[in-house]
Amino acid sequence: MYALRNAAHALGTVLAVFLPEAYGQAAGAVDVALVLAVDVSLSMSPGELDIQRQGYAAALTDDKVLRAIADGINGRVAVTYFEWAGATTQRVIVPWTVIANRTDAEAVAEKLSAMPHGSARRTSISGALEFGADLFAEIPFRALKRVIDISGDGPNNQGVLVTEMRDRVAAQGITINGLPLMTSGGMSSIYDVSQLDKYYADCVIGGLGAFVVPVNDWSQFPEAIRRKLVLELAGEMPMPPVIKVQYTPPYDCLAGEKLWQRRGWTFDGSR
Numbered sequence: 586m587y588a589l590r591n592a593a594h595a596l597g598t599v600l601a602v603f604l605p606e607a608y609g610q611a612a613g614a615v616d617v618a619l620v621l622a623v624d625v626s627l628s629m630s631p632g633e634l635d636i637q638r639q640g641y642a643a644a645l646t647d648d649k650v651l652r653a654i655a656d657g658i659n660g661r662v663a664v665t666y667f668e669w670a671g672a673t674t675q676r677v678i679v680p681w682t683v684i685a686n687r688t689d690a691e692a693v694a695e696k697l698s699a700m701p702h703g704s705a706r707r708t709s710i711s712g713a714l715e716f717g718a719d720l721f722a723e724i725p726f727r728a729l730k731r732v733i734d735i736s737g738d739g740p741n742n743q744g745v746l747v748t749e750m751r752d753r754v755a756a757q758g759i760t761i762n763g764l765p766l767m768t769s770g771g772m773s774s775i776y777d778v779s780q781l782d783k784y785y786a787d788c789v790i791g792g793l794g795a796f797v798v799p800v801n802d803w804s805q806f807p808e809a810i811r812r813k814l815v816l817e818l819a820g821e822m823p824m825p826p827v828i829k830v831q832y833t834p835p836y837d838c839l840a841g842e843k844l845w846q847r848r849g850w851t852f853d854g855s856r
Contacts, residue, residue, distance in 0.1 A: 618721060638702070740784055754791065758792070760791075787835045
């Protein structure tokens with residue numbers, strides 16, 4: 586009987602220690618650790634930079650987004666927001682912050698609105714992915730899911746090949762989702778490639794459940810961000826696209842680099 590009581594006590598101790606971890610309810614755990622990586626290359630006009638900031642601020646405080654957070658196992662997520670351009674140009678605007686309620690979300694929105702805008706040359710999606718993946722090492726708690734949400738209005742044209750970095754990041758168990766901005770304005774026409782959404786789908790996104798939400802007009806941006814955050818935070822899968830019978834070849838993932846070469850520019854930015 587004594588041995589039986591000891592065995593039961595030991596089993597209870599094991600369950601108390603390991604069950605919360607198994608179900609993701611450990612102290613300090615979050616359902617999703619989300620890196621928001623936002624393009625601020627020179628192809629973006631000041632007005633577009635403002636639309637991006639305000640769009641993310643509005644989406645993070647949206648009722649549907651907050652409901653998606655509350656419905657998670659832990660009822661909280663961690664978010665960080667950084668802006669990027671060239672291979673060595675990344676600036677953290679909001680460091681890792683836990684969002685569990687509207688007050689938390691509004692604090693993040695205030696930080697986004699308060700910081701002055703900045704922009705820089707070149708477009709290095711691969712540099713942004715590497716920087717975003719490194720940010721996960723700074724989280725002081727466990728995340729059930731890790732996601733990089735990257736937006737941009739052009740292809741990679743500097744740094745490591747985007748497919749190489751995508752594969753490196755996805756191999757770490759990180760999901761990469763894309764928000765291709767197929768809008769007009771600023772200097773974007775200089776760097777445009779056709780079907781940027783397909784470029785993102787074939788060359789940028791990766792990992793479990795990865796998806797793309799394209800934006801064709803800036804008026805669509807706030808709703809696209811809200812929808813994307815709900816999908817990411819609720820763990821829902823977007824509806825699969827209709828598959829055409831006609832074969833479509835994969836996108837040329839070196840399109841951005843080739844564009845710079847054709848214009849007489851080198852990969853390091855010199856003419």
